[in-house]
Amino acid sequence: MPRFARHVVVTVWAAVLFAGCGGNDAADQSASDSPSGENEQARAGGSVIRRLESECKTLNWVLYTTAYEIFVLRYLYDPVFDYNEASDMIPVLASRLPEVSPDHLRVTVRLRDDIHWHDGVPITAHDVKFSLDKIQDPAVPALNKEGFFEKLDRLEVVDDRTLVFVWKEPFAPSMFAISQLWPIPKHVYGVGDFVTNPANRKPVGSGPFKFDEWHSGQYISLVRYDDYHGQKAYLDRVIFKVVEDDAVALNMLRTGELDEMRATQTQWEKQMDTPEFKARYNKYDYYFPQYNYISWNCRSTFFSDPRVRRAMTMLFDRESINTKIYSGFARPISGPFYVNSWAYDKTIKPWPFDPEAAKRVLDEVGWKDANGDGIRDKDGKPFSFELLIAHGSAPAAQFSQLLQEECAKAGIRVNIRQMEGSTLFDRIGKGDFDASLSGWRLDLDPDVYDTFHSTMAPPSGLNHVYYANARVDSLLVAGRAEFDPARRERIYHEVHQLIHEDQPYTFINTVPDKRPIAKRIHGVKFGWNGPYDFWPGASYWWVDDAPGDAASAR
Amino acid sequence: MLHYTLRRLLYLVPTLLGITIVTFLIVNLAPGDPVELIHLGQMDARISPESYQQMLRLYGLDDPIHVRYATWLKRLATLDFGNSFLDHRPVIDKIMERLPNTVFLNVTSLLIAFVLSVPLGLYAALHQHSKVDKMSGTALYVLYSLPEFWVALLLIMLFGVELKWLPFHGMESLDARELGFAGYWWDRFLHTILPTVCLTYGSLAYLSRFARGSSLEVVRQDYIRTARAKGLDEASIVYRHVFRNTMIPMVTLLGLFLPTLISGSVIVESIFSWPGVGDLFFTSVRARDYPVVMGLSFITAVMVLLSTLVADLLYAWADPRVTYR
Numbered sequence: 020m021p022r023f024a025r026h027v028v029v030t031v032w033a034a035v036l037f038a039g040c041g042g043n044d045a046a047d048q049s050a051s052d053s054p055s056g057e058n059e060q061a062r063a064g065g066s067v068i069r070r071l072e073s074e075c076k077t078l079n080w081v082l083y084t085t086a087y088e089i090f091v092l093r094y095l096y097d098p099v100f101d102y103n104e105a106s107d108m109i110p111v112l113a114s115r116l117p118e119v120s121p122d123h124l125r126v127t128v129r130l131r132d133d134i135h136w137h138d139g140v141p142i143t144a145h146d147v148k149f150s151l152d153k154i155q156d157p158a159v160p161a162l163n164k165e166g167f168f169e170k171l172d173r174l175e176v177v178d179d180r181t182l183v184f185v186w187k188e189p190f191a192p193s194m195f196a197i198s199q200l201w202p203i204p205k206h207v208y209g210v211g212d213f214v215t216n217p218a219n220r221k222p223v224g225s226g227p228f229k230f231d232e233w234h235s236g237q238y239i240s241l242v243r244y245d246d247y248h249g250q251k252a253y254l255d256r257v258i259f260k261v262v263e264d265d266a267v268a269l270n271m272l273r274t275g276e277l278d279e280m281r282a283t284q285t286q287w288e289k290q291m292d293t294p295e296f297k298a299r300y301n302k303y304d305y306y307f308p309q310y311n312y313i314s315w316n317c318r319s320t321f322f323s324d325p326r327v328r329r330a331m332t333m334l335f336d337r338e339s340i341n342t343k344i345y346s347g348f349a350r351p352i353s354g355p356f357y358v359n360s361w362a363y364d365k366t367i368k369p370w371p372f373d374p375e376a377a378k379r380v381l382d383e384v385g386w387k388d389a390n391g392d393g394i395r396d397k398d399g400k401p402f403s404f405e406l407l408i409a410h411g412s413a414p415a416a417q418f419s420q421l422l423q424e425e426c427a428k429a430g431i432r433v434n435i436r437q438m439e440g441s442t443l444f445d446r447i448g449k450g451d452f453d454a455s456l457s458g459w460r461l462d463l464d465p466d467v468y469d470t471f472h473s474t475m476a477p478p479s480g481l482n483h484v485y486y487a488n489a490r491v492d493s494l495l496v497a498g499r500a501e502f503d504p505a506r507r508e509r510i511y512h513e514v515h516q517l518i519h520e521d522q523p524y525t526f527i528n529t530v531p532d533k534r535p536i537a538k539r540i541h542g543v544k545f546g547w548n549g550p551y552d553f554w555p556g557a558s559y560w561w562v563d564d565a566p567g568d569a570a571s572a573r
Numbered sequence: 574m575l576h577y578t579l580r581r582l583l584y585l586v587p588t589l590l591g592i593t594i595v596t597f598l599i600v601n602l603a604p605g606d607p608v609e610l611i612h613l614g615q616m617d618a619r620i621s622p623e624s625y626q627q628m629l630r631l632y633g634l635d636d637p638i639h640v641r642y643a644t645w646l647k648r649l650a651t652l653d654f655g656n657s658f659l660d661h662r663p664v665i666d667k668i669m670e671r672l673p674n675t676v677f678l679n680v681t682s683l684l685i686a687f688v689l690s691v692p693l694g695l696y697a698a699l700h701q702h703s704k705v706d707k708m709s710g711t712a713l714y715v716l717y718s719l720p721e722f723w724v725a726l727l728l729i730m731l732f733g734v735e736l737k738w739l740p741f742h743g744m745e746s747l748d749a750r751e752l753g754f755a756g757y758w759w760d761r762f763l764h765t766i767l768p769t770v771c772l773t774y775g776s777l778a779y780l781s782r783f784a785r786g787s788s789l790e791v792v793r794q795d796y797i798r799t800a801r802a803k804g805l806d807e808a809s810i811v812y813r814h815v816f817r818n819t820m821i822p823m824v825t826l827l828g829l830f831l832p833t834l835i836s837g838s839v840i841v842e843s844i845f846s847w848p849g850v851g852d853l854f855f856t857s858v859r860a861r862d863y864p865v866v867m868g869l870s871f872i873t874a875v876m877v878l879l880s881t882l883v884a885d886l887l888y889a890w891a892d893p894r895v896t897y898r
Contacts, residue, residue, distance in 0.1 A: 074856070076660040157627045162608075165624060214661040235670055236848025237743040258747060263843045263852075266726050270734050271742055441605030441861060 060541075065562035066256035067540060070268050070280045074236055074261050079208065079219040080201045081153045081161050087259075093556045094241050094257055095224035097249070098201045099128060099147060100194075101554035102463060106547045108194060109554060111249075112142060112225070117197065123189040123502055126197065128182045134248045136204045137229045143179040149205035159213055167196040189500045191507065192464040227252040227558045236261055253542075253561035272300070278537040287533045288346055300535035304348065307532060307549050308357035308461035311414075312524040313406070313422070318485045319453045321404050326384050328522040330377040332370045334425045337527055339372075344417050349528040354515035355459075355467050358529050361504070362465035362511040367519050369526065378429050388430050395430040403432035407446060407455035410437040415456050418527065450477035450485060463547050465511050468495045471518065486523035539563040574896075578886065585878050592874045593649075593867070597642050600858075600866050607632060607658045607861040632658055645867065654868035659860055664868040668850065674744060675837040675849035681765065682772040683830055686780050691823065693777075694784025695816060698792055710782070717778035725771045725844045732767065740764050743846045768845040772838060776830070783826060788819040824891045828884020832877040 071087045080092055099112045110116055112134055118127040134142040151174050154161045170190045175183040186193055207223045208216055222230050227247045231240040239259045243252045260277060262268040269286055271277040273296075282291055282302075291302060315322035315331065322328050341349045353370075356363040381387075386395040386402050395402040406422070408415040416437070423433040438446070446452050459470070469480050472495045473487035491514055498510040518524075534550065536543055542560045546553020608628040629635040633644065648655055654664035697706040733741040740746060740763055749760040791797065792815060800810050837851025850869060857865040889895045 082661075157624075158631060160608075160628055160631060162624060162628065215656065219660075220662075234743075234848075236852065237745075237846065238747065240747070260742065261846055262742065263846065267729060267741070267844055267846070270726075270729050273734050274737065276742060439859075441603070441859065445604040445606075 061253050061559075061561040062563075063251075063253045063561070064255050065253075065564055066258060067254055067537075067557075067560055067562065068258045068260055068276065068278050069557075070271075070277050071239070071259045071261045072263060072281070075233075075239065075259075077219045078222040078230070078233075078239075079216070080203050081150060081159065081164070081208075082214065082219065084163055090551055091239055091241070091259055092201075092224075093226070093551060094228040094558055095222055095226045095230060096201050096203070097134075097225045098198060098554075099130070100198045102198060102547060103554050104544050104546050106463065106553075108198060111554060112202065117184075117194070123193075124186050126184040126186070126193065128184065128197070130180045130182075131248070132180060134225065135246075136207075136225055137223050137244055138204075138207070139246075140204065140206055141179075142202060142204075142225055144176045144182045145179070146202040146205045147182055147200065148174055148176050149209060150202045151200060153203075153208070153213060154200075156213070164199065167199045171196075189502065191499050191502055192466045195462065195464040227555075228254075228257055231256070250559070252558055257557075272535065275537075278540060279534055282533040282535060284345060284348065284533070287348075291535055296535070299538055301538055301543070302533070302535050303543070303545075303550065304531040304533045305545055305549065306350065306357075306359055306529055307547070308360070308463070309458060310352055310355070310358075310461075310529045311418075311456070311458040311527040313418075313527065314447075314452075314455050314457060314484045314524050315522070316450065316453050316484050317487070317523055318450070319404070320400065321402060321453060324384055325521045326380050327386070328525070329370060329520075330380040330384075331426075332522050332525040333373045333377040333380075334429055334431075335422050335525055335527075336372045336425060337369065337525075340418060340421065341528055344414060345528070345530060348533070349530040351528050352526045353519050354526060355470065355518060355524070356465050356511065356515060357461050360465060361508050362515070364512040364515045367515055370519075370522070374425060374429055381429070381431075393430060394432055401432065402430065403434065404453040405434045405436050407436050407438055407443055407452050409443050409456075410439050414530075419456055447483050448477065450483050452483075466495075466499050467514070468499055471495060471514070471523070484523045486518075486521070488517060488521055491517050491521075574889070578882070581882050581885075585875075585882075588878060589871075589874060593646070593871060594642065596870045596874075597645065597867060598638070600861075600863055600870075601638055601641070603861065605861055606634065607863065608634070649871070654871075655864040657857075657865050658862045659857070659865075664864045667853065667865060668868055668872065671848055671850045671853050672835060674847060675842070675851065676834055678765065678768055678772060678841075678847065678849065679834040679837070682769050683776070683834065685769065686773050686776040687823070687827065690777055690781035691784050691816075691819070693781040694786075695788050695811065695819065697781070697785040698788035699811065699815070701789065706785075710785075713778040713782060716774050717782075719774070721771055721775065721838070721840050722844060724774070725767070725841065728767050728770060729844075739766055741767050741845060744848065768841050768847055771841050771845075780823075780826070784819060784823060787822045788815055791815050791818040794818075821888070821891045824887045825884055828880050828887060831880030831883065832873060835876050836873055 069090065071090065073085065073087055075083075075088045075091060076085070077083055077088065078091060078095065080096055083089060083092060097111045099110070100108055100117065101111050103109050108116060112130055114129050114131045120126070128147075130142065130144060130147070136142055151168065153159050154164045155168065170187050170193065172185045172187045175185060177183060184193070184197060190196075202225070204223050204225075207218050210216075220233055224230065224244075227244060227249065228241040229244040231242045233239045238261065241257045241259075243255055245251065260271070262271060262277065262280075265280075265283055265286065268277060268280045269282075269290055272280055287302070287304075290296065291300070313331075313335070315328045317323055317328075322331070337351050341347060341351060350358060351369045352358055352363075353367045354363060381395060381402075385397045387397070388395050390396060392401075406419050408419050416435075419433070419435045423435060426433045443455070447455055447457065469475050470482055471486055471491055472480070472482060473485075473489075473492050474480070475482040476485045476487070477483060494510050494514050494517075498507060498514065501507040501510060532549055536550070539562050540560050541562070543550055543557070546556070551557050606629075608625060626635065633641065636644070645655070652665075654668075656663055657667055660667075693709065697709055700706050729741045732739040740760075742764075744761060744764050745757070746760050746764075749757050752760060797810060797814055800814055805813075835850065837849040837854065839851040839855045841847065842849040842851040843855070853865065854869050856862075857869070
């Protein structure tokens with residue numbers, strides 16, 4: 020089952036679909052960056068230096084676990100299918116789009132016949148099958164990909180160029196799942212032990228760039244692969260430098276030792292808002308599928324009643340978070356889907372900030388201050404709960420203090436409990452909490468079965484709040500078996516409405532990613548997941564100072 | 574002396590065993606487990622209880638804790654620290670790849686701190702209450718209290734960004750290896766300056782105040798007065814009597830500093846992207862990469878125990894009144 024969500028400690032992650040959307044500086048992009056005119060002007064040569072916020076552990080596609088590894092792998096490997104800028108599925112290693120049988124159970128894939136690995140060996144259907152076999156191999160830790168193929172019955176290799184995916188049941192997210200299967204070379208990784216294979220740190224790829232060198236903890240270097248089967252890339256070289264500290268990364272941007280980074284809110288508004296900075300960098304902000312929320316444990320004595328959960332939402336001033344903490348850069352949301360997707364019902368407005376109404380509701384439900392100590396109580400139990408947040412996350416601290424203040428005014432005591440990430444995830448994963456502050460990252464397909472279906476409650480799934488609504492359950496089951504776009508949209512809109520009413524989460528907002536990219540770089544485009552994670556991502560960037568001006572790329 | 578050394582070495586064994594048991598317990602009983610943390614990114618996938626169990630088995634985590642400890646100990650006997658859960662590379666490779674970088678940085682910093690602090694402390698002690706003594710005292714206290722990360726960022730902004738004199742990322746420039754022998758080492762040298770300064774100023778402040786304190790005590794001793802009375806020239810008094818006696822406590826202190834040589838500074842290493850063990854340790858703890866955490870703790874423990882032993886032996890060498898039996 021697809022990984023429809025992943026927890027991120029409430030920090031800044033952000034979203035796309037519409038390139039350069041919304042940002043005050045996005046309009047600065049020069050006209051030459053339009054998809055049409057650029058190729059005639061594009062010059063070969065030069066290099067780009069990107070930032071890795073943390074060291075890569077492996078460059079084996081089956082074994083990767085972090086977003087940073089995917090940054091690098093995107094240049095090195097071609098997927099069979101991928102999604103382009105407009106989020107349409109396109110063939111990459113395949114010669115055409117997959118053929119789907121009328122019952123949606125058999126998906127036939129044909130590979131191009133002119134594709135080969137960087138060592139010259141042809142890429143065949145056996146490599147694709149090898150990749151899937153390794154994902155499903157119990158001795159291979161590839162849990163983050165296994166879920167995509169849980170509903171897959173088998174993968175048949177018909178001949179060197181043809182594969183058939185046979186699904187156990189009609190499964191709407193299956194197309195997205197297929198796009199998540201990238202072949203790796205069987206003749207390289209099939210030799211010796213898989214997880215300790217030397218090629219994990221010296222990969223043989225299939226993409227427009229090939230592996231050059233890796234200095235642990237310092238940088239990874241890729242160079243253009245000139246015999247690439249597709250359109251040749253322009254850059255000679257792409258370098259990834261490991262820079263953990265945000266402030267240091269900004270300084271490296273200033274000296275030209277980095278060409279791009281992910282900015283913090285403060286950097287974006289202060290240090291990156293000077294004329295000197297803007298003269299050298301385009302500032303892009305974009306929404307990508309992510310949102311922040313407070314989860315209310317539906318089994319908790321405090322939050323088992325949806326009316327109480329709605330009251331909590333109304334006590335929380337989400338609008339002022341967006342204006343004060345994010346200076347208007349974040350968007351309030353009302354449901355669990357990506358705001359820019361068809362699944363999100365834009366007619367559903369978030370619950371208003373209305374402390375008076377919230378207090379009335381709490382009185383009605385029986386949470387009254389019976390003993391006069393200033394704290395509401397019910398059956399002798401004071402309304403005093405623990406809110407778990409991640410240690411070291413500034414937004415989480417700010418959000419929770421705001422909630423704490425508002426709640427105190429309404430006679431509710433919130434005890435903020437900061438925890439180390441691992442400990443926090445452990446508690447949330449076991450459903451062992453009253454309330455917590457987290458974020459989800461979403462995938463392109465809107466299926467939220469894992470997070471909201473009642474059978475997915477701990478310990479089996481991601482429904483950590485024990486949310487259970489029979490109607491939502493049946494809609495979620497129907498939604499993943501529905502292939503008609505209009506009908507599927509109606510299903511998810513209803514899910515959105517029901518979850519909005521039940522408020523197992525207080526949906527806080529979705530925060531855009533903010534990235535400065537050097538102006539000398541052209542060809543920057545955006546897909547559903549940002550400027551990198553789509554086809555062709557950043558593979559066809561080109562630079563002004565090419566060719567031969569390697570010194571300035573330092 | 575030999576007898577003493579051997580006995581001390583023997584005592585190391587039970588102490589080490591105790592340390593590894595405690596560390597193993599703490600590391601393994603901390604909430605969260607590597608399967609969850611590594612493979613769910615941060616809980617990014619739903620995994621079935623079956624595949625979760627499968628992963629636990631794969632990492633050898635399905636056994637009870639005492640069995641796992643016994644396995645770990647058995648492997649240790651052959652000096653095998655196992656493989657990292659994160660990238661499946663041998664722990665010893667991961668440590669050895671980074672240890673020289675940390676040791677290099679720390680040895681440089683410690684040498685500079687010791688070489689500068691002794692004369693600084695001596696001078697301040699011999700000119701007690703002078704302007705220089707007071708000013709250096711104030712300056713050193715200020716230095717001692719400045720947080721490393723803040724100083725590091727200021728240095729980066731001044732020398733790295735504004736003046737563009739010094740690099741501040743990593744151990745060498747991209748393609749430094751193509752600069753030729755002299756060029757390469759010059760590049761490495763430039764990269765070492767800022768992190769070394771950040772690592773040094775704190776211990777310099779501390780050590781020089783310590784040196785001053787211990788020389789002050791020495792200066793007041795009767796034998797110094799006697800030396801002066803018998804007409805020894807000032808240089809001989811300072812060198813032969815004051816300096817050598819000041820060194821006794823400094824040597825003990827040096828022993829205590831030795832383990833920090835290999836432990837690495839998380840802050841300095843991560844700010845300057847210096848690929849050292851401090852950073853490795855921090856990452857491993859967060860990801861619950863038990864084998865790496867255990868490997869590093871074990872090596873550090875051995876170093877601490879050995880260096881206290883060395884410090885004790887050095888003490889006997891520096892102070893002829895001390896003998897061990």
